[in-house]
Amino acid sequence: MRFLSPRLLLSVSALMVTQAMYAQQQKVVPYYPTSQQILESYIRQNKLDSTLKTIPLNSRINANWQGDAFWYVKRLAGNGQEYEYMNAVTGVKSKVFDQQRLVEGIKTATGKKTDATKLNISKMFFNADKSAITFKKDTTWLQCNLSTYQVTKTTDTLHDFYDNEKPLQSRTYRWESVQRDSISPDKKWAAYAKGGNLFVKEIGSGKESQITEDGTLDHPYGEFSWSPDSKNVIGYLIDPKKSKEVYFVLSSVPGTTRGQLKSHEYDQPGDEFTSYTPYIFSIAEKRKIKVDIDKIDFFGAPEAHWRKGSSRYYSYERVDRGHQRFRVIEVDVTNGNTRNIIDEKTKTFIYEQRIYTRYLPDTHEIVWITEQDGWRHIYLVNDVTGTEKLITKGDWVVRDIDSVDSKKREIWFTASGMNAGEDPYFIHYYRIGFDGKNMVDLTPAKGNHTVFFSPDRKYYLDTYSEVNVAPVTELHETGSRKKIAEIEHTDMQPLLATGVKLPEVFVAKGRDGKTDIWGVIYRPSNFDSSKAYPIIEDIYAGPQDSFVPKSFSPINEMQSIAELGFIVVQMDGMGTANRSKAFHDVCWKNLADGGFADRILWIKAMAKQYPQADTTRVGIYGTSAGGQNSAAAVLFHPEFYKAAVSACGCHDNRIDKQWWNEQWMGYPVGPHYEQQSNITNAGKLKGNLLLIVGEADQNVPPESTYRFADALIKNNKDFDLLTVPGANHTDGGPYGRRKKRDFFVKHLLHVDAPGRDIGEH
Known part of the structure; x- marks a missing residue:
């Protein structure tokens, strides 16, 4: 048992008085649950996590194309499936087969009984006249006559299966x-x-x-x-x-x-x-x-x-x-x-990882993406004269190239931030001429889009959603962009029936008072507006990307943690990617910044609008670069962050991998590496810290965490350490995630977690 010293007891008492005064001003009461209430929260969390896994989402339709038609698996409640057939020419959708008759045929052919809603067919194709299907059930190939439903074993399985996710044009990386x-x-x-x-x-x-x-x-x-x-x-x-x-x-x-x-x-x-x-x-x-x-x-x-x-x-x-x-x-x-x-x-x-070059030898041209004008855009370069022509332009970001059609002189690409009134991180799909004219938005609907084309690119499936708006999948004709049919539209009722609160998108100004910082808020399903809840931030400030979820998903660790009595948030601060070059440049030789100036302002703005968010009790957690960030929070910003969980963090950028750290911290290695190291600054620790590391981490050497622990010990700092035997780069797995939640319950809610398997309750 860990006892609190008299000084620490006084500090805790003073903190609770401060929290009470803060809550009274805001007309809310600080949420401090009893042990019984916490036990009930853990039970509710476990049940909700299990229930959410069974809710069908159908947010990713894997179209199996044959000619102008495709089949796909539709997910049902209870992990069931049904098989749909879509004719792109007629726009008519139907069932591939009668599932009950098919399972009877399978039983006759194999002697095995199968649940009609859980066929789990991994591969399937039609014969030339669509009168029969050949499919793989477990490890056995079978053929079914769709008129008689006679099923026979077969070895005639030769078929060219199209991979929807394979890029049309391959690329090499440096x-x-x-x-x-x-x-x-x-x-x-x-x-x-x-x-x-x-x-x-x-x-x-x-x-x-x-x-x-x-x-x-x-x-x-x-x-x-x-x-x-x-x-x-x-x-x-x-x-x-x-x-x-x-x-x-x-x-x-x-x-x-x-x-x-x-x-x-x-x-x-x-x-x-x-x-x-x-x-x-x-x-x-x-x-x-x-x-x-x-x-x-x-x-x-x-x-x-x-x-x-x-x-x-x-x-x-x-x-x-x-x-x-x-x-x-x-x-x-x-x-x-x-x-x-x-x-x-x-x-x-x-x-470097986002440099794009595509060589067009027939016309002596190079398609090139660069941020040299302050935003990531496409250029066309003549490789004889070296002249450059800007194809795309504006205060928005080209995310990637889908394909380059040198004959039609068109570029197909994805971009963010072009549509006014939308989250600037939403991905849309476009095509544009080499001359920068005739740009077409293939995905005009509001939301974050994912597009998959048919093998001949005559059609495309467009799935779009928002973090709190259910996904829709539509079939379109590529040339005209005409919508042929709505394929799926997720029903929200089974999710809402659980009582779960949908996340909220929240926007606040960053450190410059001008730039919008975008984030999300998760609340417990039993949220009480008269209570003030501790805040926990999920952080990953790695400059290689942006990380706040943009698409709908009912299963999310942030929602799971919120169920225990927290408001959980995530935002992308300055120094992360997919905005302007200036936004990204904040990270340069400055990884210790972590966007905290923006994050703290964002959380304070959120709490100003929602007094149920208690800024006197703020925790933070992260893994890998997020582990570096979360530990840095209680070293460099302990006046705001009171508890941190840091998993497999790269606590000193000299210890971590060369290619990632030199990209952002520069070369040669200068004194700023040491100055920004969590290890060097271990003596600044205030608040509570849990370190998690896998002893076999091959991504970030485990000694990064051990050296940090050594420095904390030498500075006489209290902290907790969890080493997971045999584990690689990890947040600790199910055990580590439980310890993380228990840690926040103890240090932000000031009550001991159940500390045992609660599945029996």
């Missing part, structure tokens, strides 16, 4: 290895490394020629690719650097009596990378030409993009370490001279 072919395009030569040097061999005669002589096994030539005319090889002199390792111990491996030491390679900020010096090798002349450019010391050897109709020029992409310069560089293979086709520089960062 941290992935480039696929290279050692055989020349004319199939006459093979290029390979031997003893660190480049050799080529005539495939017909087997005659071998050595092209380089200064390569070694320690510094070899490699990463070879051919020019289109098979006369030159592009390659690199490589200076290899082995990645350093990080370690962890598996303490509880079954059948052992000793912990097992494990390690894996893991680059951290400042670590040295393998470098590549580019060369051109002439096969006929057996000579090399060094490309007139510095060695590449970040990412790997890049892919060569050859200009159509020429074996003289190729270009490659280069991201400088530190993420402040991006180039597309043209190389003349006759002399190694270079020219920058694209050369983007910034004083903060270029978000």
Whole structure:
């Protein structure tokens, strides 16, 4: 049992007096439940969580297309299913089959009894005249005559199943290895490394020629690719650097009596990378030409993009370490001279993972996305002249490219923030001409959209919703955008019958007094407007994205936590993505900021409008980067945040992965890394803190949490620590989530959690 010191008892008493005065001013009473009331809250929470999992949502229709029609599975209450058939030409929807007759046929064919509402068919297709279906039930393929419902086992299962989620146009990412072919395009030569040097061999005669002589096994030539005319090889002199390792111990491996030491390679900020010096090798002349450019010391050897109709020029992409310069560089293979086709520089960062380039060799153009005008937009670049043309423009954000149609000279893309009066994070789908004209919104309805096209792109399914508005799925004809039919519209009554409160979208001004900060509010189902509830913030302030939910979902951890007697909130503060470049730039060399200046103002504005939100009792929790943020809250803002749960946090950006941290904190590693570290600032802890870590975390090394704990101990700070044996990057799983809730109940509601399995109640 943990006893409170007299000083701490006085502090708690003073806090409760302050809370009572605050509540009295607002004409509400602070909510402090009894042990019995808390037990009832846990029971209600468990029942609600279980009930919500059984409510059919149908927010993601997986269309299985065959020609101009598709079938899909409709979810029913109690995890049942029925199978719908949609004819896109007629706009008529019908059942695929009589489910009761089908299960009788299955029983006759297999001897197995099946629930008609739980067929669980994973794959199915029609024969040519739609008179029969072939389907997979468990591991058995069956065929059913839809006139007689005679079912037979079959092996005739050849069918081209279309993946709705597969992108129309694939793309490569800069941290992935480039696929290279050692055989020349004319199939006459093979290029390979031997003893660190480049050799080529005539495939017909087997005659071998050595092209380089200064390569070694320690510094070899490699990463070879051919020019289109098979006369030159592009390659690199490589200076290899082995990645350093990080370690962890598996303490509880079954059948052992000793912990097992494990390690894996893991680059951290400042670590040295393998470098590549580019060369051109002439096969006929057996000579090399060094490309007139510095060695590449970040990412790997890049892919060569050859200009159509020429074996003289190729270009490659280069991201400088530190993420402040991006180039597309043209190389003349006759002399190694270079020219920058694209050369983007910034004083903060270029978000490398969202750089988009698509090369159009037929027209000597590059489709490129950049934030150089302050918003993420699409440009068309002539790769001969280097001229740039802005295709999209405005105070809104291009989110992604769906496809580029070079023949029709159209770009299909997603964007946010274009529609006035909407949440600026809502995703809509558009197409636009290369000339920036004739932009069409494929998804004009208000909401957050997800679109899937038919294989021939004649049709598309548009599903849209809001966090508190049920999802609708519509079928549209692509060319005209005409709505053919409403496929599904989720019925809210089963959800509302549980008593659950739908979340509320709330908007308040950020630190500059101008920018809107968007967030959500979750309340308990038995919310009492005469009570003032503690506030808990779910935080993830990682700059790589935005994180507040925008689509409807009845199952949400925030709602689950709210059931225990809290108001739970989440918002995207400055420093996160998907808004303007200036909004995003707040994070630059400044991850400790975490958007807290905006978050605190948002919560205070929410409490001003809703006096049931008690700003004297504010907790916060997060995982990974959110674990860093939540711990930072009680280090840097303890006057506001009183309790924090931090799971597998990257508490010092020097310990975490190189690619993520250098992207936002910059390179080289400077004193700001140490100054913003939770470990360095451990002595500032006030309030209550629970640390959770998986001992086998391979995403953020577990020593990040252990070093933080060590610093807290050395500063004589009280905190709680939960290590989960064998767990990887995690919030602790079901056990950790229960401990998190118990922690907030104790420190914000000032009552002990039930502390036992409440399922029996």
